[in-house]
Amino acid sequence: MKLSAAVAMYVTYKRSVGMRFNTEARTLKSFCRALGDIPMTEVRPDEVLAYLAGTGPVTSFWERKHGAISGFYRFAIARGYATRSPLPSHVPKPPLAFVPYIYTRAELRRLLDVASSIDHPRTRIDPQVLRTLLLLLYGAALRISEALSLTMADLDLEQSVLYIRESKFYNTRLVPMGPDLAKALGQFIANRNRRYSCRPESPVFPCRDGSPITVRVAENAFRRVRNRAGVFRHDGARYQPRLHDLRHTAVVHRLIAWYRSGADVQRLLPQLATYLGHVHIAGTQRYLTLTPELLREASLRFERFAMEASHA
Structure with missing residues (x-):
């Protein structure tokens, strides 16, 4: 069996069980292009290693490629399309886990101010469109793909509700907006x-x-805004603050506000997960350890609880 045919069968199988599988499908298509449409029996380990290695340092993309090809070969071996996996037995140490950038409120104000005034000739977006897009990403904690997919039919301004259709996990949800x-x-x-x-x-x-x-286009426009606003990382991270970090920032700021107001954060987490469109609450819980400020608020909450218990 040819490599491309086996990959096509694998992608079809994954999608038949309810997975979107777009990123993995693109990776496997790239894998086929790199090696050529050759029989499965002719795939050599050195070719696979060369594809994984690429031309730069080991990044999380190396892991994603390795995971996609590993899953494909488990499928192929189970069905007799291949007898062994050509993946390297030695897996390099993964890079440090990526930590999103959490904007301060002062940085958010600078970004919004610059977005409304910057009018670069190469920018394809009107300044007020860009400013409102940034405001919505933070104010409603949307994914960039969700915000850009919004149509006029998805707005209910009378009820202050956004209709988010077919999001990352095929979910459709209502997102209420504050006044x-x-x-x-x-x-x-x-x-x-x-x-x-x-x-x-x-x-x-x-x-x-x-x-x-x-x-x-949105990311390129945001990069110019971020540079003009002087918002940069200084922690040695590989990536500078991203557009998607506005969503992370919105969640962290909400959690901090809940802790400071004395709210029952654990009880509210499932509601927050639904608001964000997370399939599992674990995707929301990871925010609880994202910043020192959030950890400090959680620690203060625990200390108050411990003091009250000791005096009970």
């Missing part, structure tokens, strides 16, 4: 509708020519 965010979005829409199409299928956040904004 300040709903007011800002309503003002933006009123101005937006004077320039761009109001049809139900039109994107809420269009490029200057009315076409939907892509993730790459």
Whole structure:
């Protein structure tokens, strides 16, 4: 059996059991291109190692490639398409776990101020569109793909609700907005509708020519805003603050506020997971250890609890 045929069968199988499998499918397609459409029996370990190694240092992408190919070969061996795995027996030490950047409130204000004023000739996004996009990513803790997929039909400004359709895990959910965010979005829409199409299928956040904004265009525009605002990492991390970190920041700020107000955070976590569109609560719980400030608030909560228990 040819490599591409076996990969196609594997991807079809994974999707038949309910997995989206887009990232892994792209990785395996790249694997087929690198090795050529050769019989499964002719795949050599040195070719696989060369594909995994790439041209740069070992990163989390090495792990993702290794995981995708490893899963494919387990499938292939179980069905007799291959007799052994050509993957290297030695797996290099993975890089340090990536830690999202949590913006301070002062940094958020600078980003929003710059976004509303920067009008670079190469930027395909109107400044007010970009500013409102950043505001919504933080205010509603959306994924960038979710915000860019919003159409006019997905807005219910009377009820202050966003309809997030077919998100990362095929979920559709309602995202309520606070009064300040709903007011800002309503003002933006009123101005937006004077320039761009109001049809139900039109994107809420269009490029200057009315076409939907892509993730790459948004990330490039944000990079210019971040540089102009002077927001940088100084902790030796490989990546500078990202657009997606606005979502992480929103969650951390909410958790800190809950701790400071005396709220029952553990009881509220399932509600937060639903709001964020997480399939498992573990995806939300990881935020509890994300920043020193959050850990400090949790520690103070525990100390107050311990003191009250000792005097009971």
